[in-house]
Amino acid sequence: xxxxxxxxxxxxxxxxxxxxxxxxxxxxxxxxxxxxxxxxxxxxxxxxxxxxxxxxxxxxxxxxxxxxxxxxxxxxxxxxxxxxxxxxxxxxxxxxxxxxxxxxxxxxxxxxxxxxxxxxxxxxxxxxxxxxxxxxxxxxxxxxxxxxxxxxxxxxxxxxxxxxxxxxxxxxxxxxxxxx
Numbered sequence: 001x002x003x004x005x006x007x008x009x010x011x012x013x014x015x016x017x018x019x020x021x022x023x024x025x026x027x028x029x030x031x032x033x034x035x036x037x038x039x040x041x042x043x044x045x046x047x048x049x050x051x052x053x054x055x056x057x058x059x060x061x062x063x064x065x066x067x068x069x070x071x072x073x074x075x076x077x078x079x080x081x082x083x084x085x086x087x088x089x090x091x092x093x094x095x096x097x098x099x100x101x102x103x104x105x106x107x108x109x110x111x112x113x114x115x116x117x118x119x120x121x122x123x124x125x126x127x128x129x130x131x132x133x134x135x136x137x138x139x140x141x142x143x144x145x146x147x148x149x150x151x152x153x154x155x156x157x158x159x160x161x162x163x164x165x166x167x168x169x170x171x172x173x174x175x176x177x178x179x180x
Contacts, residue, residue: 002075005084007084010042010049014090023051028071029103036068040089042081054089057096063177064093070108082108091180104140112176120172124165130166139158 015023021032021041036053043049053069062068070085072078096115098105106114124132137145139156149162157167 002077003073004077004079005044005049007042009081010044010078010084012084012088013041013043013050015039015048019048020051020053023048023073024053024069024071027074028069028169029100030069033068038091042078042085044105047073049076050078050085051120052085052170054081054091054095058096060096060175061095062094065091065095065180067095067097069128070097081113086111086178089180093180094171094177095173095180098173098175106174106176109174109176113180115175115177118173118175120169123170124158124160124167126163126165128166137165150152151158 009101010076017036017039020036020041023041024030024032033053035055035056035058037056038054039051040054041048041051050065050072051069053066054065058068067086070082070159072081097109097112098118099109101117109114123136124134124137125133137156139159142156143150146159146163149159151159154162159166
């Protein structure tokens with residue numbers, strides 16, 4: 001079951017990029033994200049228990065911020081931690097966040113407004129070892145990545161198959177927003 005603590009037992013602090021990235025690398029399913037510009041955490045007795053990472057919106061420019069990463073320390077549940085972090089943000093404006101439907105149902109977003117359910121997305125894998133973003137392999141980037149096989153008459157997917165990648169589909173996301 002792991003450790004269970006309450007948000008009221010924690011202290012809110014802004015943390016450094018290095019500390020935030022290390023926390024996400026050690027505790028988040030998708031590791032860190034270089035687009036994050038602000039990191040905020042909850043500490044209990046100097047031990048970092050929960051972190052969120054905020055940045056500029058990646059997909060919807062109608063918002064001021066995007067909550068890009070959020071997670072607690074492995075084997076730790078911080079009851080009320082997500083809401084405490086959001087309520088204490090020293091930011092003003094509209095924020096959007098996306099919930100990966102492969103893993104989560106959006107229950108933490110009870111005080112947010114549901115925006116949409118996005119369509120499925122995909123990523124690429126070679127030998128099913130490392131999952132790589134489809135953004136890395138957009139068709140206009142392929143001539144530099146694979147000059148020996150690139151053919152303007154082929155689709156992105158056809159080129160990726162030629163170089164040994166498979167396309168894996170996800171379940172889409174749930175998008176939520178709120179005013180800070």
